[in-house]
Amino acid sequence: MKKLLIIAHAPSLNTRALFAAVRRGAENPQLLDISIKARAPVEATPYDVLDADGLILGITENLAYMAGAVKDFFDRIYYPTISKKEGMPYALYIRAGSDGTGAMKGVERIVTGLRWRAVQEPLIFRGPYNKSFETDCEQLGLAFASGLEAGIF
Ligand SMILES: Cc1cc2nc3c(=O)[nH]c(=O)nc-3n(C[C@H](O)[C@H](O)[C@H](O)COP(=O)(O)O)c2cc1C
Numbered sequence: 001m002k003k004l005l006i007i008a009h010a011p012s013l014n015t016r017a018l019f020a021a022v023r024r025g026a027e028n029p030q031l032l033d034i035s036i037k038a039r040a041p042v043e044a045t046p047y048d049v050l051d052a053d054g055l056i057l058g059i060t061e062n063l064a065y066m067a068g069a070v071k072d073f074f075d076r077i078y079y080p081t082i083s084k085k086e087g088m089p090y091a092l093y094i095r096a097g098s099d100g101t102g103a104m105k106g107v108e109r110i111v112t113g114l115r116w117r118a119v120q121e122p123l124i125f126r127g128p129y130n131k132s133f134e135t136d137c138e139q140l141g142l143a144f145a146s147g148l149e150a151g152i153f
Contacts, residue, residue, distance in 0.1 A: 008058030025141025041073035046080035064102035
């Protein structure tokens with residue numbers, strides 16, 4: 001059975017709705033051979049990462065960088081997991097007010113060091129909140145879980 005870890009920073013109603021949508025997609029009842037673990041970044045441990053076959057990371061941009069809770073997650077998991085998860089498939093989504101590129105570049109620099117492998121371009125949800133963001137998140141969860149289960153990633 002493949003193991004998908006979803007780590008999402010969700011400090012607001014909107015970001016909680018995005019997190020829920022990713023989970024809904026990944027927990028599609030037609031996918032039988034995959035287990036889903038969902039965590040806030042402050043709760044996630046190096047073991048959670050070591051134990052995962054793939055990871056979806058949901059973050060917010062604060063002050064032109066990833067939110068501090070997400071940086072804290074990377075600070076804690078970096079050395080315990082480096083060189084042990086090379087090639088791990090991951091996907092990133094970002095909720096930002098108007099930008100998101102600083103957060104994206106920050107994550108990309110870190111995961112380059114970790115040698116994780118992006119399975120798709122990051123999704124950046126910027127501007128006024130739109131329900132279509134949730135559709136995209138649900139799609140992301142479904143596509144990632146399906147690909148992981150099928151061994152495509
Ligand atoms: C302290 C703080 C700093 C922020 N800095 C940025 C920023 O640099 N760029 C950006 O696009 N959005 C920024 N935002 C907006 C947040 O990314 C956005 O409010 C958050 O993702 C939650 O989304 P929501 O407002 O739809 O609930 C900031 C928000 C806060 C509270």
